[in-house]
Amino acid sequence: xxxxQHATSPSGTxxxxxxxxxxxxxxxxxxxxxxxRGALLPLLHAIQHEVGWIPDSLVPFVAHALNLSRAExxxxxxxxxxxxxxxxxxxxxxxxxxxxxxxxxxxxxxxAAADRFGVAMGETRPDGQVTLEPIYCLGLCATGPNxxxxxxxxxxxxxxxxxxxxxxIAA
Amino acid sequence: xxxxxxxxxxxxxxxxxxxLADALAVAGAEVVxxxxxxxxxxxxxxxxxTGGGRIAYGPVAADEVAAVLDGxxxxxxxxxxxxxxxxxxxxxxFARVGITDPLSLSDYVSHGGWAGLQRTRxxxxxxxxxxxxxxxxxxxxxxxFPTGIKWQxxxxxxxxxxxxxxxxxxxxxxxxxDRMLLEGDPYCLIEGMAIAAHAVGGTHxxxxxxxxxxxxxxxxxxxxxxSAHLIAPFTLEVREGAGAYVCGEETALLDSIEGKRGQVxxxxxxxxxxxxxxxxxxxxxxxxxxxxxxxxAEGPERYSEVGFGRSRGTMPVQLAGNVKNGGLFxxxxxxxxxxxxxxxxxxxxxxxxxxxxxxxGPLGAYFPPSMFDLPFDYEAFAQKGGLIGHxxxxxxDDSVDMLAMARFAMEFCAVESCGKCTxxxxxxxxxxxxxxxxxAGGRRGDAVEVLxxxxxxxxxxxxxxxxxxxxRDLCEVMKYGSLCALGGFTxxxxxxxxxxxxxxxxxxxxxxxxRR
Ligand SMILES: Cc1cc2nc3c(=O)[nH]c(=O)nc-3n(C[C@H](O)[C@H](O)[C@H](O)COP(=O)(O)O)c2cc1C
Ligand code: SF4
Ligand code: FES
Numbered sequence: 303x304x305x306x307q308h309a310t311s312p313s314g315t316x317x318x319x320x321x322x323x324x325x326x327x328x329x330x331x332x333x334x335x336x337x338x339r340g341a342l343l344p345l346l347h348a349i350q351h352e353v354g355w356i357p358d359s360l361v362p363f364v365a366h367a368l369n370l371s372r373a374e375x376x377x378x379x380x381x382x383x384x385x386x387x388x389x390x391x392x393x394x395x396x397x398x399x400x401x402x403x404x405x406x407x408x409x410x411x412x413x414a415a416a417d418r419f420g421v422a423m424g425e426t427r428p429d430g431q432v433t434l435e436p437i438y439c440l441g442l443c444a445t446g447p448n449x450x451x452x453x454x455x456x457x458x459x460x461x462x463x464x465x466x467x468x469x470x471i472a473a
Numbered sequence: 474x475x476x477x478x479x480x481x482x483x484x485x486x487x488x489x490x491x492x493l494a495d496a497l498a499v500a501g502a503e504v505v506x507x508x509x510x511x512x513x514x515x516x517x518x519x520x521x522x523t524g525g526g527r528i529a530y531g532p533v534a535a536d537e538v539a540a541v542l543d544g545x546x547x548x549x550x551x552x553x554x555x556x557x558x559x560x561x562x563x564x565x566x567f568a569r570v571g572i573t574d575p576l577s578l579s580d581y582v583s584h585g586g587w588a589g590l591q592r593t594r595x596x597x598x599x600x601x602x603x604x605x606x607x608x609x610x611x612x613x614x615x616x617x618f619p620t621g622i623k624w625q626x627x628x629x630x631x632x633x634x635x636x637x638x639x640x641x642x643x644x645x646x647x648x649x650x651d652r653m654l655l656e657g658d659p660y661c662l663i664e665g666m667a668i669a670a671h672a673v674g675g676t677h678x679x680x681x682x683x684x685x686x687x688x689x690x691x692x693x694x695x696x697x698x699x700s701a702h703l704i705a706p707f708t709l710e711v712r713e714g715a716g717a718y719v720c721g722e723e724t725a726l727l728d729s730i731e732g733k734r735g736q737v738x739x740x741x742x743x744x745x746x747x748x749x750x751x752x753x754x755x756x757x758x759x760x761x762x763x764x765x766x767x768x769x770a771e772g773p774e775r776y777s778e779v780g781f782g783r784s785r786g787t788m789p790v791q792l793a794g795n796v797k798n799g800g801l802f803x804x805x806x807x808x809x810x811x812x813x814x815x816x817x818x819x820x821x822x823x824x825x826x827x828x829x830x831x832x833x834g835p836l837g838a839y840f841p842p843s844m845f846d847l848p849f850d851y852e853a854f855a856q857k858g859g860l861i862g863h864x865x866x867x868x869x870d871d872s873v874d875m876l877a878m879a880r881f882a883m884e885f886c887a888v889e890s891c892g893k894c895t896x897x898x899x900x901x902x903x904x905x906x907x908x909x910x911x912x913a914g915g916r917r918g919d920a921v922e923v924l925x926x927x928x929x930x931x932x933x934x935x936x937x938x939x940x941x942x943x944x945r946d947l948c949e950v951m952k953y954g955s956l957c958a959l960g961g962f963t964x965x966x967x968x969x970x971x972x973x974x975x976x977x978x979x980x981x982x983x984x985x986x987x988r989r
Contacts, residue, residue, distance in 0.1 A: 342732030381734040382715035400646030402867045405794030441649035444513045444799025455487035
């Protein structure tokens with residue numbers, strides 16, 4: 303798959319190339335999970351944490367490590383919004399779309415962010431610099447609109463804060 | 474060296490608490506990180522230890538710390554406990570949050586920690602369950618089911634292995650009490666779970682935390698590590714969610730822990746009898762479990778003596794959205810919605826009139842100010858076609874478009890549906906479309922429908938009233954035809970918006986033609 307070669311995750315790690323590397327990676331990450339019941343989600347989180355996303359090429363090795371079918375793994379990866387089957391941009395901005403943020407002008411900020419960052423909600427900019435994603439509540443509902451910028455929470459997002467975020471993601 | 478206290482709560486950090494704490498440290502203060510006091514208007518907040526107690530300043534920017542340390546900062550609030558927002562609270566569950574260092578075991582002990590667990594250990598399991606029953610505690614996750622009765626079922630079901638599961642998925646918009654407790658007083662939850670384990674014979678526990686709460690996950694993992702010896706032989710682990718709202722539904726949550734897609738299970742069997750990995754399982758919300766140490770330490774009567782009707786004890790109410798004094802307000806049941814929004818909350822932050830209040834998260838009803846005399850009580854809200862859910866109160870001012878909010882409720886249901894049943898999976902999308910047609914002033918037959926071959930298709934146009942009737946009908950189907958409350962309760966926000974704010978739906982009629 304071509305995106306295997308070019309992809310870099312936000313943390314800059316490279317996905318494994320070739321079966322041997324893929325197997326070794328999955329086995330290493332699965333090791334602390336063995337003997338744990340319901341190990342699939344923790345393992346998928348571990349993979350995504352390390353690689354930045356979950357390449358399809360790893361699925362057979364995950365299936366083997368946990369003695370599950372590939373279909374089950376595919377079903378789980380595609381069910382949960384957190385798991386990515388494509389690399390994200392170098393920066394990930396998640397904007398809260400839920401009610402309490404809407405009550406504080408969230409919809410306008412959503413539109414302004416898409417405009418300012420040059421990327422539609424749910425997409426990665428073609429230059430791979432930023433991914434803009436919806437999130438449904440961060441539990442910061444009294445001080446919205448809220449965002450998570452590369453994992454860092456930002457409250458009271460307004461035009462000035464958007465500018466600061468834009469500067470951060472330009473880097 | 475001056476000792477100062479700054480919150481490390483995610484909400485405080487989002488407002489600049491880390492920068493403030495760093496600046497204070499650079500200025501030579503000894504900085505202790507605590508949970509949040511729960512009033513976000515005054516954050517980032519710093520409290521300075523003095524001979525006469527803590528003196529608070531807030532909000533304080535990082536470049537203003539010198540003025541705090543020499544006592545000249547204009548935003549001096551004095552003793553926070555004296556502020557009306559705090560003086561009016563009854564903090565049973567949140568007594569320590571904002572005051573202690575969340576991970577300090579010695580802070581926990583010196584503020585009454587483990588007293589409930591110690592008493593529990595001198596009691597028989599049945600006595601513990603009886604105490605929880607006597608407290609009148611009902612599930613704080615939404616459904617309000619009596620916690621003691623749930624525990625009784627698990628106690629009465631023999632099994633070599635039983636689980637205690639904490640539901641920390643807190644997906645409801647407008648709620649953050651679970652998060653504040655997990656970050657601000659994790660040992661309180663751990664103690665509650667250890668008490669539950671003693672009561673029902675639990676062997677291992679899981680805390681399922683949504684991935685949107687990275688701070689809570691980190692704090693909790695560390696707290697479990699540090700307190701493992703105090704709860705042994707009971708053991709605990711954290712499981713991280715993966716962004717699915719429906720995993721807050723208890724059976725979907727169990728499937729998710731088991732490593733599956735988070736789909737809702739049909740009940741029976743009840744989780745209390747056949748839950749996680751087929752074993753008897755206590756599954757409770759964070760706030761339900763965190764209320765238990767108080768009940769055991771102070772006695773169930775102390776808890777049940779506050780409250781209203783069949784809603785006993787306190788509710789950590791979360792004031793959210795466009796509200797001046799947004800934050801966490803723990804109070805006995807029975808306070809009216811109006812008191813919460815106007816008196817405690819201080820009205821909207823924008824200064825405009827309140828138009829609507831959504832109580833209970835995305836599945837809760839929208840209420841107009843004319844219903845502000847409604848007491849905070851499970852039954853009173855149910856009677857009015859609403860729910861108190863997890864205690865979130867989201868305030869909107871008069872700029873809100875209620876049709877848009879109704880549409881969002883359907884859209885959210887479509888995004889988050891687990892897909893198991895048709896009324897929810899398909900109905901929600903049809904709901905969005907129907908609301909869009911209401912917005913557009915009704916619909917004409919489309920190009921295909923008016924073809925002569927389409928004998929059974931409706932060729933006539935539909936007006937707004939007919940579309941609204943269709944929407945009501947759809948809501949009926951979702952309400953009664955859905956397996957869980959996601960599909961079943963999404964009609965609450967939709968129908969309440971229709972009922973209390975009809976002008977946002979019908980007022981489009983006269984100029985609908987002009988819009989097209
Ligand atoms: C769609 C949906 C989402 C839910 N989300 C949560 C949640 O985030 N947290 C929670 O405690 N309960 C949630 N619940 C309620 C749980 O199913 C369950 O009633 C609760 O965990 C039981 O604990 P309690 O008795 O202590 O409230 C949700 C229910 C539904 C239908
Ligand atoms: S109502 Fe929706 S979320 Fe609940 S079981 Fe049915 S499809 Fe799943
Ligand atoms: S609604 Fe946006 S943080 Fe809760």
